[in-house]
Amino acid sequence: MIDIKDLHKSFGKLNVLNGITEIIQKGERVVVIGPSGSGKSTFLRCLNMLEIPTGGEVWFEGINLTAPGADVDAMRQRMGMVFQHFNLFPHLTIMQNITLAPIKLKLQNREKAEGKAISLLERIGLADKAGTYPSMLSGGQKQRIAIIRALAMNPDVMLFDEPTSALDPEMVGEVLDLIRELADDGMTMVIVTHEMAFAKEVGTRVMFMDEGQIKEQNRPVPFFDAPQHPRLKEFLSKVL
Amino acid sequence: MSNVFDNIAGRMSSFIENLVTQFTRTFIVDNRWKVFLNGFRNTLIITLIAAAIGVVIGVIIAVVHYSAVQMKKNKRMTLLKALLLAVDKVLSAYVAVMRGSPLAIQLMIMAFVIMRGFSDKVVVASVAFGLNSGAYVSEVIRGGIGSVDIGQMEAGRSLGLPQLTVMRHIILPQAIKNILPALCNEGIAVLKETAIVGLISVVDLTRASDLVRSRTLAPFFPLVSVGIVYFLLVLLLSTAVGRLERRLGKSDRH
Numbered sequence: 001m002i003d004i005k006d007l008h009k010s011f012g013k014l015n016v017l018n019g020i021t022e023i024i025q026k027g028e029r030v031v032v033i034g035p036s037g038s039g040k041s042t043f044l045r046c047l048n049m050l051e052i053p054t055g056g057e058v059w060f061e062g063i064n065l066t067a068p069g070a071d072v073d074a075m076r077q078r079m080g081m082v083f084q085h086f087n088l089f090p091h092l093t094i095m096q097n098i099t100l101a102p103i104k105l106k107l108q109n110r111e112k113a114e115g116k117a118i119s120l121l122e123r124i125g126l127a128d129k130a131g132t133y134p135s136m137l138s139g140g141q142k143q144r145i146a147i148i149r150a151l152a153m154n155p156d157v158m159l160f161d162e163p164t165s166a167l168d169p170e171m172v173g174e175v176l177d178l179i180r181e182l183a184d185d186g187m188t189m190v191i192v193t194h195e196m197a198f199a200k201e202v203g204t205r206v207m208f209m210d211e212g213q214i215k216e217q218n219r220p221v222p223f224f225d226a227p228q229h230p231r232l233k234e235f236l237s238k239v240l
Numbered sequence: 241m242s243n244v245f246d247n248i249a250g251r252m253s254s255f256i257e258n259l260v261t262q263f264t265r266t267f268i269v270d271n272r273w274k275v276f277l278n279g280f281r282n283t284l285i286i287t288l289i290a291a292a293i294g295v296v297i298g299v300i301i302a303v304v305h306y307s308a309v310q311m312k313k314n315k316r317m318t319l320l321k322a323l324l325l326a327v328d329k330v331l332s333a334y335v336a337v338m339r340g341s342p343l344a345i346q347l348m349i350m351a352f353v354i355m356r357g358f359s360d361k362v363v364v365a366s367v368a369f370g371l372n373s374g375a376y377v378s379e380v381i382r383g384g385i386g387s388v389d390i391g392q393m394e395a396g397r398s399l400g401l402p403q404l405t406v407m408r409h410i411i412l413p414q415a416i417k418n419i420l421p422a423l424c425n426e427g428i429a430v431l432k433e434t435a436i437v438g439l440i441s442v443v444d445l446t447r448a449s450d451l452v453r454s455r456t457l458a459p460f461f462p463l464v465s466v467g468i469v470y471f472l473l474v475l476l477l478s479t480a481v482g483r484l485e486r487r488l489g490k491s492d493r494h
Contacts, residue, residue: 050394052314068316077400087395091413091491100409101399133491146395153399 001026001061001157001188002047008055009042009212016042018212019056026156029189031203031220033196035235039212040192044161047190048072048079061156077105080150084162086142088134088149094121095130098149113152120148124178140171144178151182158182160191196239200224208232266461272452279448280469286366286444287431293370294430295423298377301331303407305378306385310403331378338375344436346372351440365437373430380422384415417488424481428474435470445469 002024009017016039024030032040045051047058049065049072058065060075089097098117102108108116121127124144134142143163150158160179164172176198183189183202193199199206200220207217208229216229224240227233267273308328311321338346350368351361358364388411396406416423438447449462456462 048398050398054315068318073397073400073402075400076398079398081395081398083391083395083398085389085391087389087391089392089395089410091410091417091488101396101401104401104405104409135492150399 001028002190003059004047004056005059006056007043007046007053007058009039009046009051010054016212017046017053020212020214021056022207022214024157024188024190026188027186027204029183029187029191029202029204030207031199031205032190032192032207032209033194033199033235034207034209038209040209041161043209044159044190044192047159048076048081050081077101077107077153078156080147080153080155080158082143082146082150082158082160082163084165086134086139086146086166088142088146090134093131093133094126094137094145097134097145098152101149102152107153116152117148120151124148138171139167140174143167143171143175147175147178147182157188157190160189160193162192162194164193164195194239196224196236208235210235262456262458262461265456265458266452266465270455272455275443275448275452276445276466279443279445279466282362282437282442283431283434283445284473285362286369286434286437286442287427289363289366290369290373290430290434291427293367294373294377294426297371297374298379298381299412301335301374301378302381302385303404304328304331305382306407307403335375335378338372343369343372343433344439347436348439361437361440361442365434365440365442369430369434373426376426376429377423380419380426381412381415383422384419385411387418388414417485420481420485420488424478427477427481431473431477432470 002022004020004022004024007017007020008015020043032043034040042051046053047060049058053066056066060079063075064070065072065075088094089100092100095114095117098120099108099110099113102113102116103110107113118127118130121130126141126145129137129141129145134145137145147158147163163179164175167175172195176195179189179191179198180202191199191203200223203220205217206220206223207214208223208227208231209215210231216227216232217223224236227236265272267276304324305328308324311324314321347365347368350371351364355364355367392410392414393403393406396410397403401409434444435446437444438450441447443451445466449466453459453462
């Protein structure tokens with residue numbers, strides 16, 4: 001589904017990604033962990049071209065996103081993204097936040113988009129918040145709204161960039177529960193996170209990134225129980 | 241004692257009589273109020289058209305600049321990118337020229353050189369003020385766009401929305417809310433700067449007051465009355481913007 005070929009990204013002289021080649025299959029739930037500054041977020045953001053790679057290629061469902069003239073907007077409609085800081089639109093109501101993209105992109109008319117939004121809101125128990133503004137919600141509620149805003153586009157894959165890192169501890173659970181539900185529904189996901197227990201539980205594959213490279217990857221159980229790479233051993237000993 | 245009172249009362253009554261005469265000569269005789277009314281109308285027309293032109297030009301310059309900066313991030317050079325960068329350069333030169341020379345000179349160049357053949361000087365003045373204001377507004381809006389969190393653009397783009405759509409529906413509404421006080425300042429500045437259109441013989445409020453004053457040779461009413469009118473217009477504008485600010489603030493935390 002996503003085919004990454006020798007991906008490089010540098011900001012000026014700083015090399016953040018040093019050659020990543022990876023294939024993510026449909027139905028996989030890839031969890032990326034690693035120390036700060038290891039390039040995990042940059043890697044994720046290269047998948048939907050929020051960061052433009054300085055080298056290598058990213059293919060999504062047979063289309064080269066890094067080729068000149070690639071219709072990146074059309075591809076992004078099928079790749080939902082959830083950010084650390086939610087990035088809800090503060091001047092729009094919750095309903096408008098969810099329906100803006102489907103309506104403006106003429107994927108659905110207003111009536112249909114709002115019907116879909118309501119059913120998504122009901123699913124997460126926030127239907128009564130449809131007419132309110134993001135500033136009136138808690139962090140956990142905001143992030144769950146951000147997730148269903150992405151889901152309203154019916155994406156084929158969801159990218160999560162540290163979705164719980166900006167939350168109060170007591171609100172982490174509700175967000176992880178929702179992501180877990182999506183996982184149970186078979187959604188393809190790439191998740192950058194620091195929640196190790198969650199990574200182990202939800203991931204079908206865990207990657208360890210350091211110095212802009214994937215140093216080790218495995219199924220969750222052997223990954224956490226029998227790490228091989230010394231950097232991974234050191235990292236896990238610090239965070240577990 | 242009664243002599244003193246008589247004296248004061250006499251002076252008072254002659255002072256008031258004098259005021260009434262002056263007032264009558266300034267506004268009533270020869271229907272001079274029509275001169276003021278006409279001036280008021282022109283001041284209003286020029287201000288409104290100039291402000292509208294200024295906002296449109298300002299938004300265009302700021303958005304072009306934003307797009308050019310975004311495009312620079314991508315190393316690949318395309319025709320569109322080259323074109324956009326060139327346009328951005330031209331527009332920033334335009335801003336430099338507009339801010340770097342006196343408005344009075346720009347106004348006269350517009351009236352006597354560029355739009356020389358144009359008979360309606362009210363339109364000429366509106367265009368000159370609009371072009372000048374646009375340069376200032378563009379800088380204000382540029383600041384406003386910069387004040388919106390980068391995550392807003394990223395969130396919009398990640399949903400598959402094109403950059404201009406995100407700009408229009410997500411970035412600009414938040415930017416304009418943030419810069420309303422500065423935009424209001426610019427509106428006030430334009431209104432008061434229109435007082436120089438007499439230079440190209442447009443009869444605005446200030447020029448009307450000049451004309452009447454030179455006929456009556458009584459400066460008090462012509463000057464003070466138009467001063468008060470300007471003040472009331474500014475008050476009206478700032479009250480309206482204050483209301484708009486409160487209305488747009490309804491999505492803020494309370």
